[in-house]
Amino acid sequence: MPSEVDAVRLRGIGKRFPGVIANHDVDVTIRSGTVHALIGENGAGKSTLMKILYGVQKPDDGTIEINGNEVVLKSPTDAIDNGVGMVFQHFMLADNLTVLENMVLGAEKLHGIGDNARAEIRRISDRFGFELEPDVLVERLGVAARQRLEIAKVLYRGAKIIILDEPTAVLVPQEVDALFANLRELRSAGNSVLFISHKLDEVLAIADDITVMRRGTTVGTADPKTATKHELAELMVGSELPSPETGESTVTDVVELELHDVTLTDEFGRNLLSDISLAIHRGEILGIAGVEGNGQSELVEAIMGMHIPTSGRITLSGEDVTRWHTRKLREAGIGYIPEDRHRHGLLLDSPLWENRILGHQTEAPNVKGPWINRSGARKDTTRIVEEYDVRAPGIDTLARALSGGNQQKLIVGREMSGDPKLLIASHPTRGVDVGAQAAIWGHIKRARKAGLAVLLISADLDELIGLSDTIQVILRGRFVGTFEPSTVTPQDLGAAMTGGQTV
Amino acid sequence: MNSVRLRRVGMALLAPAIAIVVSVLVTTIVIAAVGSSPGDFWSAMFSDPSPRLRVNIINQTAMIYTAAVAAAIGFRMGLFNIGIEGQYLMASFAAASFAGAAYLGGFLNVAVSIIIAVAVGAAWAGIAGILRTTRGVSEVISTIMLNAIAVTLVGYLVDRHGVHEGNSVHTKTIKSGSMVKGFTPYEPRDGQVWALSILAVLVGVGFWVLLNKTRFGFDLRASGQSQSAALASGVNPKRMIVIAMMLSGGVAGLVWLPALFGDAGSYGTSYQSQLGFLGIAVALLGRNRPLGMLFGAVLFAFLSAQSNTLTFGTDVSPSIVQITQGVAVLAVVVAYEVVRRWRTRLERRVVADEVPAATEATA
Numbered sequence: 001m002p003s004e005v006d007a008v009r010l011r012g013i014g015k016r017f018p019g020v021i022a023n024h025d026v027d028v029t030i031r032s033g034t035v036h037a038l039i040g041e042n043g044a045g046k047s048t049l050m051k052i053l054y055g056v057q058k059p060d061d062g063t064i065e066i067n068g069n070e071v072v073l074k075s076p077t078d079a080i081d082n083g084v085g086m087v088f089q090h091f092m093l094a095d096n097l098t099v100l101e102n103m104v105l106g107a108e109k110l111h112g113i114g115d116n117a118r119a120e121i122r123r124i125s126d127r128f129g130f131e132l133e134p135d136v137l138v139e140r141l142g143v144a145a146r147q148r149l150e151i152a153k154v155l156y157r158g159a160k161i162i163i164l165d166e167p168t169a170v171l172v173p174q175e176v177d178a179l180f181a182n183l184r185e186l187r188s189a190g191n192s193v194l195f196i197s198h199k200l201d202e203v204l205a206i207a208d209d210i211t212v213m214r215r216g217t218t219v220g221t222a223d224p225k226t227a228t229k230h231e232l233a234e235l236m237v238g239s240e241l242p243s244p245e246t247g248e249s250t251v252t253d254v255v256e257l258e259l260h261d262v263t264l265t266d267e268f269g270r271n272l273l274s275d276i277s278l279a280i281h282r283g284e285i286l287g288i289a290g291v292e293g294n295g296q297s298e299l300v301e302a303i304m305g306m307h308i309p310t311s312g313r314i315t316l317s318g319e320d321v322t323r324w325h326t327r328k329l330r331e332a333g334i335g336y337i338p339e340d341r342h343r344h345g346l347l348l349d350s351p352l353w354e355n356r357i358l359g360h361q362t363e364a365p366n367v368k369g370p371w372i373n374r375s376g377a378r379k380d381t382t383r384i385v386e387e388y389d390v391r392a393p394g395i396d397t398l399a400r401a402l403s404g405g406n407q408q409k410l411i412v413g414r415e416m417s418g419d420p421k422l423l424i425a426s427h428p429t430r431g432v433d434v435g436a437q438a439a440i441w442g443h444i445k446r447a448r449k450a451g452l453a454v455l456l457i458s459a460d461l462d463e464l465i466g467l468s469d470t471i472q473v474i475l476r477g478r479f480v481g482t483f484e485p486s487t488v489t490p491q492d493l494g495a496a497m498t499g500g501q502t503v
Numbered sequence: 504m505n506s507v508r509l510r511r512v513g514m515a516l517l518a519p520a521i522a523i524v525v526s527v528l529v530t531t532i533v534i535a536a537v538g539s540s541p542g543d544f545w546s547a548m549f550s551d552p553s554p555r556l557r558v559n560i561i562n563q564t565a566m567i568y569t570a571a572v573a574a575a576i577g578f579r580m581g582l583f584n585i586g587i588e589g590q591y592l593m594a595s596f597a598a599a600s601f602a603g604a605a606y607l608g609g610f611l612n613v614a615v616s617i618i619i620a621v622a623v624g625a626a627w628a629g630i631a632g633i634l635r636t637t638r639g640v641s642e643v644i645s646t647i648m649l650n651a652i653a654v655t656l657v658g659y660l661v662d663r664h665g666v667h668e669g670n671s672v673h674t675k676t677i678k679s680g681s682m683v684k685g686f687t688p689y690e691p692r693d694g695q696v697w698a699l700s701i702l703a704v705l706v707g708v709g710f711w712v713l714l715n716k717t718r719f720g721f722d723l724r725a726s727g728q729s730q731s732a733a734l735a736s737g738v739n740p741k742r743m744i745v746i747a748m749m750l751s752g753g754v755a756g757l758v759w760l761p762a763l764f765g766d767a768g769s770y771g772t773s774y775q776s777q778l779g780f781l782g783i784a785v786a787l788l789g790r791n792r793p794l795g796m797l798f799g800a801v802l803f804a805f806l807s808a809q810s811n812t813l814t815f816g817t818d819v820s821p822s823i824v825q826i827t828q829g830v831a832v833l834a835v836v837v838a839y840e841v842v843r844r845w846r847t848r849l850e851r852r853v854v855a856d857e858v859p860a861a862t863e864a865t866a
Contacts, residue, residue: 213708325737330736338735342732347724358736359736360736362737370718371718372717372720
């Protein structure tokens with residue numbers, strides 16, 4: 001139960017880096033024994049604030065009180081001494097060591113490295129339901145178990161205030177539920193949890209208090225019992241929330257892409273895609289819904305010429321392109337926003353202007369004959385950066401240095417360049433903050449109005465329903481249902497996606 | 504923007520600088536540990552090279568540089584062509600045999616021999632490329648094996664068809680009309696700078712142009728950075744692997760030609776092996792960049808040449824130079840990784856600095 005003294009009180013925290021104010025006038029109060037959610041868009045200053053609370057960075061202004069005492073945190077060691085522990089998004093575990101060894105590493109003095117430590121780990125694990133076996137190698141653990149180990153490590157070191165940086169980003173829904181059960185146990189044992197996220201459903205499900213950050217400062221608090229997702233999102237964005245709604249239909253009767261009974265078989269003879277037929281008209285967005293791994297990637301790769309279908313036919317603007325290679329298809333006017341932008345969409349260690357060329361190595365303004373047109377590509381990159389609001393210091397910045405949302409905006413801008421006929425968009429707004437999401441939706445909608453045909457694959461059912469003109473549900477490599485977005489609900493789609501019902 | 508670029512250049516130089524300092528330190532410690540005088544060693548190493556050594560340094564630089572470019576073509580594409588050694592051995596033998604047979608006269612003989620060297624080097628490397636794309640054999644393994652095969656094969660062929668002279672054997676000597684000597688910067692006894700060293704310059708410039716200015720070079724670099732992104736961008740990865748291997752092997756074929764036509768006149772005892780491995784080391788040292796590798800090649804050639812003077816003035820073995828070279832390569836690989844991480848952090852900070860500022864401006 002919450003005690004009288006607040007676990008953490010941050011007052012007037014400010015942090016400046018050369019040329020930028022990362023945090024200013026930040027006030028956060030974490031009541032003892034609660035789960036406190038800190039939400040905000042990417043770049044709102046959450047990370048800086050966490051680092052300040054964990055002693056990684058020193059604030060320029062303001063005060064930190066822990067359990068009623070004002071403290072100065074010079075390093076994470078100070079933070080741990082004050083009972084503050086942090087679980088980073090990227091785990092810091094040694095795979096080739098056991099759970100026990102990982103746990104005691106760097107904390108050997110607490111309970112030794114032998115049976116005392118083992119007993120302590122068992123105690124923590126049993127108390128909070130972590131199900132950790134001290135002598136199992138970490139490499140054998142799944143993501144969720146590793147995360148529990150990280151939390152246990154923090155507790156082992158005596159933390160009573162636990163910071164979790166986007167802990168659910170790496171988990172599947174069932175694992176999220178299990179994590180929340182663990183967090184509730186932690187709370188009932190009197191610990192305080194600072195939960196950082198931008199998934200509003202989860203925040204509403206677990207948090208006792210919510211603090212919203214925007215542009216480096218705290219802009220408000222909300223009570224999860226009464227707040228709605230919509231209200232929270234508006235607080236985060238600071239304006240009316242965009243909706244993916246496309247408005248009136250712009251579907252024409254000209255077929256741009258057509259698949260006839262496309263089947264793709266893997267080397268073991270299993271069907272990855274079975275008799276897929278579809279037609280996308282100019283000005284139409286066809287949405288594909290499905291649980292991940294049901295053939296969406298293969299469908300995209302078949303259309304993009306990365307896999308040649310085992311049987312069936314693909315036509316683009318009436319021309320048979322079944323056996324065309326990726327480059328030829330791209331030259332024919334297909335824009336491609338890949339599912340995994342780091343693996344398929346970018347050269348992370350190249351500057352932005354070289355990334356403008358990627359995928360369009362044979363098209364103006366990037367090249368002149370066999371030569372790279374450096375000035376043309378640079379100029380066009382500048383245009384994309386401006387038109388698509390890519391927040392970067394310049395076009396010589398490495399793609400790796402950009403945030404996910406800005407990387408995605410660059411990709412969208414690139415793929416929309418040169419007026420494509422067809423856009424294959426796989427999860428175009430995944431991992432992108434609300435502002436960038438709205439911008440990307442806007443670009444897709446505008447292009448649709450201008451006659452672009454779009455194949456949209458998304459795990460975000462609101463996005464699918466909002467943008468699509470038609471929705472197909474894919475299950476185990478087959479289309480199992482066609483839905484009308486204006487009448488369908490996410491529940492209907494969910495049922496079809498899991499095979500509960502076909503139409 | 505300019506300050507960012509300046510910083511980038513500064514950081515690019517930082518890693519090799521660290522590496523050289525570390526290798527000098529380690530060498531000094533090793534020399535001191537075995538009881539010799541590091542002072543004598545370094546004063547001998549950094550003494551002004553004699554004219555004879557200067558000529559030698561230039562010639563060696565050219566050959567090492569060519570080998571380095573051959574290695575770099577593979578590296579930039581994410582391929583480890585460890586078989587440069589075998590490729591230039593095959594190519595040198597083929598070119599020497601053809602030129603020595605004197606089917607053609609004068610300069611034409613030289614030109615066709617160069618083409619043959621390139622073709623043989625490319626073909627030998629192409630075997631590894633095709634094995635990789637059709638059978639999935641790692642090019643590291645296949646090129647090492649092809650090195651061994653090349654040594655045996657050339658040994659057999661030269662023994663079978665070469666000219667035997669006493670204990671030694673060599674290919675037919677090239678007629679003087681088909682030799683490409685070079686120019687004599689000092690006294691004749693100091694030797695000549697071989698004319699075909701110009702091939703190294705052409706290869707270096709060609710490499711830079713190909714990589715930075717052409718579509719093909721972009722595809723190559725993209726494939727090296729991210730196979731998956733290159734595939735999605737429309738690069739045919741199999742074709743790219745074979746072409747890059749052949750290109751690398753073709754350049755490797757040129758490595759020993761300056762010596763062949765400038766001095767040796769035949770493939771035999773004067774053949775210089777190990778240039779391929781030196782080239783790989785220099786490519787690592789120069790980070791596969793044309794200018795970086797030039798610097799590395801000069802450094803390696805300089806160290807090797809200067810080590811000859813050690814025998815006279817000091818009691819330090821010339822082999823110690825190999826430690827310096829080895830440590831330099833090792834240190835540079837580590838230093839580059841450290842600098843790369845540091846630079847990424849810095850870039851992120853720059854982005855973080857400027858981006859919210861832009862937000863404020865538009866708000």
